[in-house]
Amino acid sequence: MENTDVLIIGAGPAGTVAAAGLMKQGKKVVVLEKDVFPRFVIGESLLPRCNDILEKVDLLGSIEERNYIKKRGAVFFRGALKEQFNFAETFHDGWKYTYQVPRGDFDKALADAVVKKGGDIRFRMEVNDVEFLDDGAIVHYTDLASGYVHSIKARFVMDCSGYGRVLPKLLDLDEPSDLSYRISLFTHITNDKRPEGDDEGYIWIVALPQGGWIWVIPFAGGVTSVGVVALPKVFEEAPGADDDEKLRNLLLQEASLKDRLAQMEFVMPSKKIEGYSIGVKQLCGDRYVLVGNTTEFLDPIFSSGVTLAFESAYRAQEVVGKYLDDGSVDIQKEYADYMIGGVNCFRQYVKAWYTGELQWLFFSRNKTSAVKDRVCSVLAGYVWDQSNNYVSRPDKALAAALGTLPDEERFKVFE
Ligand SMILES: Cc1cc2nc3c(=O)[nH]c(=O)nc-3n(C[C@H](O)[C@H](O)[C@H](O)COP(=O)(O)OP(=O)(O)OC[C@H]3O[C@@H](n4cnc5c(N)ncnc54)[C@H](O)[C@@H]3O)c2cc1C
Known part of the structure; x- marks a missing residue:
């Protein structure tokens, strides 16, 4: 049977950062990804902390060369009220900007960069089962092109399967979230009348008086991502015969967006995701760690998803590397407790929002x-x-x- 040090499930942001870090440590890594890239994923606005992590695993250059629009902060609106936060004015002396990224392109750029470094990412390979042993795990996966089932033995498994939640499902680790059930309706548009200069790349967040909020995320090249996040009743009560009309009306009802989006044209039908907030019983166990969205997903209000995916992937690969070298690491303390600290900080802000x-x-x-x-x-x-x-x-x-x-x-x- 084929052998590897670490088997990573999923080649999203968590999977590629984990792979790049482990390869830098000299570990043998196989990444199994069920999709073909590029593929659509939501989660398009990064936070400056992402740049630190990309730099640490030598992936920042491959993102910089994509010429994504620079995000220098966030502008919040509520009716006539407005407040702008600039990443150049923060208590922590970190990155002053980051990027707004169409995820199909972004995730592919990261995966391509890992492959270019010699990384072994196998696309259209779906992980179906994992058997844990004393000295590792046997991962069973299906080649979706041929239908053949293969197995690989790994000393350690990192589950970076995001919304796929492979190990939480197999090991019954899912827990309900302590956040309310919300729906997100979103699309990409053109003809967005953006602010000029450095202000163009800011994310706009518009709080709705009836509860919920809107995002406006501009990409380089003229396409903009727009979406509404709210309780189900906000969508039920919104005027419009279908989701596209409801989304359009919710966006144009807002004073701050009326002019900016007056001429917008949808470039794809609206998409809907609901009930995405989810918790988990534990972040690690014997021979595995959960990384990125597989851990816990809070809420998109502060664009924290990819940041948490990157941070957890970076931290996990450090800890797993040490574990494989001499077993001298407390994974719960060094990985899980550390991650829970950051997640709980964001949780307080989400709730207070x-x-x-x-x-x-x-x-x-x-x-x-x-x-x-x-x-x-x-x-x-x-x-x-x-x-x-x-x-x-x-x-x-x-x-x-x-x-x-x-x-x-x-x-x-x-x-
Ligand atoms: C409405 C909404 C808006 C959001 N907006 C933002 C935002 O603006 N900024 C932000 O940072 N985050 C945002 N997020 C969160 C963001 O989408 C996620 O946090 C982020 O994608 C997590 O990355 P990941 O690598 O953990 O998982 P993913 O990006 O989901 O990647 C997981 C990969 O695993 C693969 N996979 C799944 N199952 C299997 C399997 N069985 N076998 C093999 N491969 C598998 C998938 O195909 C996928 O490629 C948003 C989320 C929602 C719901």
């Missing part, structure tokens, strides 16, 4: 620039910087900041 408290802070004219810079560090993905109290104790820090704001502002946000 939906209760409205974070929106109150965002749109307040009375918050200090020190508070804004610290929050902006979180928005840039630096959620492991324990010297930032908005990371180490977000609940306390946010409560303290809100305590200084005049109450009438709260009413302005929620009137």
Whole structure:
């Protein structure tokens, strides 16, 4: 039977970063990917922390050469209220920009770069079963082109299968999320009247008065991604005979988007994803780790998905490498606990966004620039910087900041 050090399931952002890191360590890696690239995936707005990870595994160059539009921050709207966060003004001294990426192209660029370094990525190979042994695991997979089933023995398995959730399903690790069931309806458009200059690449997030929010993510070349995330009732109540009409109406109802999107044309029918928030019982076990979206997916509001996929992949490959070298690593502590720290930080912000408290802070004219810079560090993905109290104790820090704001502002946000 074929042998490898590490078998990676899935060649999305988590899988390719994990593969690049392990190859850098000299480990033998096989990546099995069920799809052919490029393929459509949602999750198109990166955070600056992504650049750090890509740089560490020598993949940043292959992304820079794609000439994606630079994302220098995020602009939030609610009715007439507006607040702009610039990644150049953060508490953490990190990257000042990142990219807006059509994921079909982005994921393919990463996979191509890994293959160019000698990586073994096998497309159209679907993992169906994993048998765990004392010294590794046997992974069974189907070649989707021929229908043949193959097996490979690995000393360690990294599950980077994203929404496929291969090991959580096989090992019964899924847990319901503590976040509400939401729907996302989205598409790509042209004829987006964008701001000019450096402002062009900012993500726009528009809070809906009826609950939920809209994203506007501009790509190089003139296509823009737009989407709505909300509770099911917002879509039920939206005017329109079908999803395309509902999406169009929800977008054009917003004062901040009326002019920008007035001439928009859909370049594909709208797509819908629902109930995507999911939890997991554990992030690692004997001979496996869960990485990226297979761990826990919170909510897209802060564009944290790919950042968490990259961070977990980078951390996991370091820890798995040490484990394979001499077994001298506590994977739960060094990997799982570390990741849960960052995820829980984002969780607090996601929850505070939906209760409205974070929106109150965002749109307040009375918050200090020190508070804004610290929050902006979180928005840039630096959620492991324990010297930032908005990371180490977000609940306390946010409560303290809100305590200084005049109450009438709260009413302005929620009137
Ligand atoms: C509505 C919405 C909007 C989002 N917006 C953003 C955003 O703006 N920014 C952001 O950072 N994130 C965003 N996300 C999250 C983002 O989509 C994910 O976090 C990200 O794709 C995770 O990467 P991954 O590598 O873990 O998984 P994926 O990108 O899902 O990759 C997993 C790969 O595994 C393969 N696979 C699955 N099953 C198998 C199998 N059995 N055998 C072999 N291969 C398999 C798949 O084909 C796929 O290529 C959004 C999510 C949603 C739902």
